[in-house]
Amino acid sequence: MTDLNAKIEVLEKQLLEQHKTNAVSRLLAAIPGVGPITAVTMALSVNPANFETGRHFAAWIGLTPREYSTGGKHRLGRISKAGSEKLRQLLVVGAMSVIRVAKPGSKSASTWLLQLLERKPR
Numbered sequence: 001m002t003d004l005n006a007k008i009e010v011l012e013k014q015l016l017e018q019h020k021t022n023a024v025s026r027l028l029a030a031i032p033g034v035g036p037i038t039a040v041t042m043a044l045s046v047n048p049a050n051f052e053t054g055r056h057f058a059a060w061i062g063l064t065p066r067e068y069s070t071g072g073k074h075r076l077g078r079i080s081k082a083g084s085e086k087l088r089q090l091l092v093v094g095a096m097s098v099i100r101v102a103k104p105g106s107k108s109a110s111t112w113l114l115q116l117l118e119r120k121p122r
Contacts, residue, residue: 015040024048033094041087061088 019025019036028039051057058064062082068075081088102109102117 033098038090038094
């Protein structure tokens, strides 16, 4: 067990070193809910030049609903779950941590998030 903990510490130090030396990773870490692990993962696995908008990135990673349209009826289904499952999981965990600590009047919570939480059934 001690050997495993030592390996984890070494990996954490390597990850933080990578984070400190990567400018994109440092920018991403400024986003609420994005820590060093998510920031380094995104910086190393995603080329922002491949996406025209954030919506295109969200569709690529699988966070947008899949559309099922027929006969002029537009229906949205579940999220498509395309792209990297690990990266999608990291983003969802980060978003949930921001939601969990969001309180009215807090600086970290956006107006959009607070309005969303007001509409959420209890």
